[in-house]
Amino acid sequence: SQQGEEDPQALSIQEGENATMNCSYKTSINNLQWYRQNSGRGLVHLILIRSNEREKHSGRLRVTLDTSKKSSSLLITASRAADTASYFCATDAYQGAQKLVFGQGTRLTINP
Amino acid sequence: EPEVTQTPSHQVTQMGQEVILRCVPISNHLYFYWYRQILGQKVEFLVSFYNNEISEKSEIFDDQFSVERPDGSNFTLKIRSTKLEDSAMYFCASSEWGVGDPAISNKNIQYFGAGTRLSVL
Numbered sequence: 001s002q003q004g005e006e007d008p009q010a011l012s013i014q015e016g017e018n019a020t021m022n023c024s025y026k027t028s029i030n031n032l033q034w035y036r037q038n039s040g041r042g043l044v045h046l047i048l049i050r051s052n053e054r055e056k057h058s059g060r061l062r063v064t065l066d067t068s069k070k071s072s073s074l075l076i077t078a079s080r081a082a083d084t085a086s087y088f089c090a091t092d093a094y095q096g097a098q099k100l101v102f103g104q105g106t107r108l109t110i111n112p
Numbered sequence: 113e114p115e116v117t118q119t120p121s122h123q124v125t126q127m128g129q130e131v132i133l134r135c136v137p138i139s140n141h142l143y144f145y146w147y148r149q150i151l152g153q154k155v156e157f158l159v160s161f162y163n164n165e166i167s168e169k170s171e172i173f174d175d176q177f178s179v180e181r182p183d184g185s186n187f188t189l190k191i192r193s194t195k196l197e198d199s200a201m202y203f204c205a206s207s208e209w210g211v212g213d214p215a216i217s218n219k220n221i222q223y224f225g226a227g228t229r230l231s232v233l
Contacts, residue, residue: 031220032222033222042153042226043205043224090155098145098168102113
């Protein structure tokens, strides 16, 4: 798989349920970030987790990072219809690379 | 809240024409980026720009592409002779600092504009 692969590719749940999305990557990283993209719109930064952190919370978001497995998960609790969007993880390369490498994304649909 | 703005939101052009996509990064940011997203595909890095020069570019960013910061606020992406395969959403981003220093990781969050949809006919 390529750097920044998310799974599942699509997830459909009922409003109020929790949504979990996973991301795997290949190289050593400084940080891993999660972004949201509403259909046809720009990328909105959600949360950044550093390579020396294991878990981070922001509101209804919980991100975990396992550098030994090169994987991360994004949990959205108590989902709302407005959470319907595509979610991407993005990683940077350790040695000062400027670019972010994005995964294919998880398309999340919250059903009312 | 400060944001990255991009114009136009949609650009339609004929194959072979030159296009310039414009971006106004967040004012205190020092690093600027262009990414593109072909419909249904991943967001791909094109180029990063710092201190009035390209700091990194991808293999996509060939001689047909160029970037410029013509004044203190704008950051542009020029495609000299557009091809059909250049049709995509182009995103500009900016960050306070560049990626690579763990100690200032929050300052290298890249903030994205809403994008310019480029349609090459």
